[in-house]
Amino acid sequence: MANHPPDDKQPTVSSSAEPSTPASRSPFERSRFGGSQRKPNRASDDAPVSRSDLSKGLAELVEQPKAQVNWAILLISSSIILAFSLWTMLMPEGARVAMKIMVDWIGANLGWYYVLTMALIIGFVVWVALSKEGGVRLGPDHSRPQYKLGTWVAMLFAAGVGIDLLFFSVTGPVVNYLQPPTGEGASAGALQDAVVWTMFHYGIAGWSVYALLGMAMGYFAYRWDMPLSIRAALYPLLGKRARGPLGDGISIVALVGTVFGVATTMGIGVVLLNVGFARIFGLEQGLILQIALVGGAVVLTIVATTSGVDRGIRWISELNLWSAVAMMIYILVAGQTAFLLGALVENIGQFLVTLPSRMLRTLVYEPNSSQWMSGWTLFFWAFWLAWGPFVGVFLARISRGRTLREFVIAAITVPVLCDFIIVSFFGNSALFEVLAGNNEFAQLAATNPEQGWYALLDTFPGAMVLICLATFSGLLFYLTSANSGAMVMSNFSATIPNPAEDGPKWLRIFWALLTAMLTIAMLLAGGVVTMEYATLIFALPVTIIAYLVMASFHKALRMERAEREGLVLRRASQAPSGGHLPARSWKQRLAQMLAYPTLREVSQFLERTVRPALDDIAVEFRREGYEVERANVANATGIEGPLIRVTLDELRAFHYQVSIVETPVPTFSGKMSIDTDVYYRLEVFTQTGSGGYDLMGLTKQQVIDDVLERYEAHLAFLALSAQTDTPSVLTPPVASSD
Template sequence: MSDNSQSHPGSDQEKDTHALRESINRDQLGGRPRSPKEEEKRQNRPPVSKDELSKGAQVFGEAKVNWLVLGVSAAVILAFSIWAMTAPAHAFDTMENVVGFIGKNLGWYYVLTVFIVIAFVLWVALSRTGKVRLGPDHSRPHYSLFTWVSMLFAAGVGIDMLFYSVTGPITQYVTPPDAAPESAEAARDAVVWTMFHYGIGGWAMYSLLGMAMGYFAYRWGMPLSIRAALYPLLGKRVRGRAGDAIDIITLVGTVMGVATSMGIGVVLLSVGFSKLFGLPDGLGLQIALVIVAVVITIAACTSGVDKGIRLISELNLWSAGAMILYIIVTGQTSFLLNGMVENIGRFINTLPGRSLQTMVYEEGGSDWMAGWTLFFWAFWLAWGPFVGLFLARISRGRTLREFVIAAITVPVLCDFLIVTTFGNSAMYEVLNGNDAFAELAMESPEQGWYTLLEMFPGATFLVGLATLSGLLFYLTSANSGAMVMANFSSSIPDPAQDGAKWLRILWAVITAILTIAMLLAGGVTTMEYATLIFALPVTIIAYLVMASFLKVLRMERAEMEGRRLHSHQVATDGGNAPEKTWRQRLASMRSYPSQQQVEKFVRTTIEPALQDVHKEFTRLGYETELISDFDPVSNIPTHALLVNIENQRRFQYFVAPVSTPIPSFGGRRAQTEDSYYRLEVFNQTGTEGYDLMGLSKQQVIDDVIDRYETHIAFLTLTFNTDNPSVLTPPTPPVAEPAMAEQEEAVVTDHQALEPGESTRS
């Protein structure tokens, strides 16, 4: 930086700011008072900048039950349940007709929706914005990769997979949708169709909703909800009736999905309990199992055994793994392994075409689509908010790229292992002439699944292990489902909190009533119909979430581009830090300052530097603020320089201490502490990643001006774009009120760092 620019900081920036203001102010109101309608529109309009986006956390208020969402959702579910129980034949016929209409007229819509979701999440992962984290820039994952991936798998696997792993492949072999029955072509596709239905489509939906909820919760401090994910699209209207409608649609669809999974589970488990304990299989045993799930959920809520439920969710993975290994070792090992490899290869090879296949040219294609592909797509849509919320809860600090790639690969491969093991074991029997087994598996899938298990050595042990595994899947889904429903029917600003315990119990009871009603109205088929119907409105939510998320990702990309255009200084530690002399660099490598030294440096260097810059900005006509405070953990002074730019994201230069472990190698360790404090610069999305300790006052001033130049470059880029959804509205915005009326605080997440936590991974 030249001497002239040092003596007149902000002179170049003043020109940029003046030009920016002139272009923005051409068609503004010219100071006349706003009408009430204009004021309401200004207050409720969607955010057009990340600065406005940061105010989203203030919109949702304190934690409380949303009685409107709870009442309407519960009323819809209970009304449907009463109808199904009092008039089961009429309910079944009506839903069958509606599903027939959907299969003929809207099948393309479901197929296209899932394909678009897959394409969208892949684009997010592979684009530059894939580097954005579910949290501030400096946040890092709380779980190891292995633990995290294990939890991903546990979240998305339900007992329904065991139910369809046998009947699915056999049905597609005997009555294939697009091949000759019982032909070699039908055999090659039999297992692949079930893999397709349990493959990338479902996990892409989980990824979409999970990363959207996690992004807004952990990066912007909003609730972990679908409503919050639509804030960039709807603005403050998300706290009103529009947001309530979104939550009602989401909640009803989720209840339907969980009830369907529970219903399929009790149908399957009742056969296992009948075989193991001699209990009469039928509706009575199925209802008893539903009641058991409610009792377990109540016990978990009232006795504080959530850790025990988490232990059960891990135990079900081990039991499922043991069951799969036992079948591979004691069954047709070579056939199963060969089939597994070929199935995966054929799945990959046919995925693009299969993803857009609607069976329009096949006779009875719409009926087949309604009973299989459309049902599964609706199932994943209904389960999307449920599983997505859980995925978001465990993924704070992950990048979007990590989140998506892991979610659509590792759990999918685990799903494939289950499907191919059971599916190919069943196919081996059918290909070798066991027609009676094939007929049983198609007419009564639950009986067919247990009949297959009885063909292996040690059948009693395997049936017991399979029943235990299914029971654990079933109980985990019931308990976690009640928790998610309680969250969706509440307003909970803190993403780490859950809905009230009594609310979880209420939703467990309501879901149980719905499950029993659908069992009375026709069993699994009725559940499939109900899921397909009630998931239709959820597709609208999926499109809204994609539009909202696309808007904020454009903001992120614009900021990245702005930084890139003006990153003319690169620090030796990898950030855009101020340039140090070689003596300063060498000294910093061997120095871990004490807390007293950091406090002294802040008072003698940082504070005077920011005061001088603040005075100069003010003299040149900028609207600035200099906010001084203390870090709540270390009590070290913090200082934030804010420069306001009309109708645009303001500039923030926030200096705060970050506790960092002292390395055990190199340098001097004169002190006995295990950590020291770095003075890092925070913008509105996190730390810039460099330490100011050891700089001169002039170097700190230069760094402030450098950061401001980068900010101006960012605003200039976003203002000149033709796309209004990046940062600028399509028409000149209404002028903001005076900065004295602004309520927002300095946006940073440095206080979220625990003592001793580093900003480095």
């Protein structure tokens, strides 16, 4: 339940009065909600049917208030990964052949399913961003972002982009120019589409998956105090069952998919960095150097992840962004500047124009197209789905206080544009070499991508400087993915009530080591190709999670819409001032604008005016037969604010809380405070956060009027919810009077 005081921490509640015995509803309520004929119909394991039910999520999903390892998830998922790793190590050829057979079957029979799934995900996240619910925050209504915009965007980019982007930015355009999915190779049409295909695979689709899972998990974690996990995002569909074997099974699927996605990135990374380190330090290329790089990366990952998001990962993310910028500037200035800029503009335009047709393209009319689909589009779609849970958790972790609209738009624009610049600059530089007749480079880029990438760097002036810069940038891409992955894997295999906390350090080390073992196993079984096979196979069950998350989040957003619409269904004549703040005299208004109360002044007003007003209202409600709770809630100031909660059977309770909020003194006011930089306000909080107005300076009667206005708005909200016949939207259906 999102009724946090301003410090965004769980309040400590001390009851000042026992609730009375519930009685029958007033005639007004019976006419709206069915009166005593309404009976609770939600069993303990049923899915939530109202926002009031959502507030029970923390209690139903978490048994212990402290973080603890979920041994069932840890043992089962690690056993699956360990068994697969041993299989590929002991029987590398057999494992590769078996996976190739499965991938061929998926490409021939389920390609349409992957394509349709990705198209629906894109449509869903765009709908959320453009809908009225896009203004809902990942947290209480009064919450605000933790990170500055620049830092946040850098962390978005670094967490969701891996070293694989560098790997495919050269080989993708070259291969799709020489061997396009349709038409003749090395033709004008193939040239126009070569870079665009890679931009398509690294564009809006992958970031839509991240946005879907990130905003869903962040919404339930920060707005409803549930754990930051997939099972919490499915609570509106599964109810308490999300904590049992069903929820464990879903978490295992997400965790295993995440491990394979990260291992694939690590494998591609060491294959690429293997060439760079050999070039820079004169080492011998091969499996031994690749394994050594995996080991070194594990050590650095352990150091970074144990320092947490705000230190190690944040520092690497920002350094990663700046190194990538430096590399792009170098390529642009030292390369074919006019050609690269012109190609970038044309590539983006071609991408935007052809996106709808590409998005639903299955190549069903092209003979023998399933192999191309499996190796390119389906692999990337599976790759993003496998990465989705872990990147989604990380993005949610750094996005508390952002609105859904801001989160989605940022995720599918800024990082995507960065991807486009990298793909276009590298891809068009490679195509320029191919068009100039460098056939040796073309063959190398198509058959040996890691060698082709460094061969392209050799064509620039000051090649060794660029090689060092590119290798360093690639290493940072690699580390950010590994760091984020280890942290999120530990979170998936633990039950953590507080979304701000991470899994135990030893658990992060365990997953870093196990992922490294899986990476080495797949390198032994065939390298990058085997990793692509494994990703495509293990991402298939993750698609089911994506559909469940969309259904669950859509249900929650319908609840948000019903509440918002219900708040305006009150008669204007019943609103003292047409807004939330009761009518005040002009002297009261002026005094409030010119005054900056101290904590002592606000505390005295709270005791003399606000608390007695709420006490009187509680007494009157009890006299009318309502079940009322009058409690006191502590916040960061240490002063308990009054809370009144009126229970309405299975309907959502009325919640009115007053809390002291520390606020900076404005620098543009007509009267400046010379004693302090802050002053204090008495703000009203509902279940979804602050109402945004101050009670300081009102009379006792005006405070009572404000409570009644809020209560009337709450009744209007419940009236709207009772107009629906379906129990899956907001509330159980009104029982028949028969």
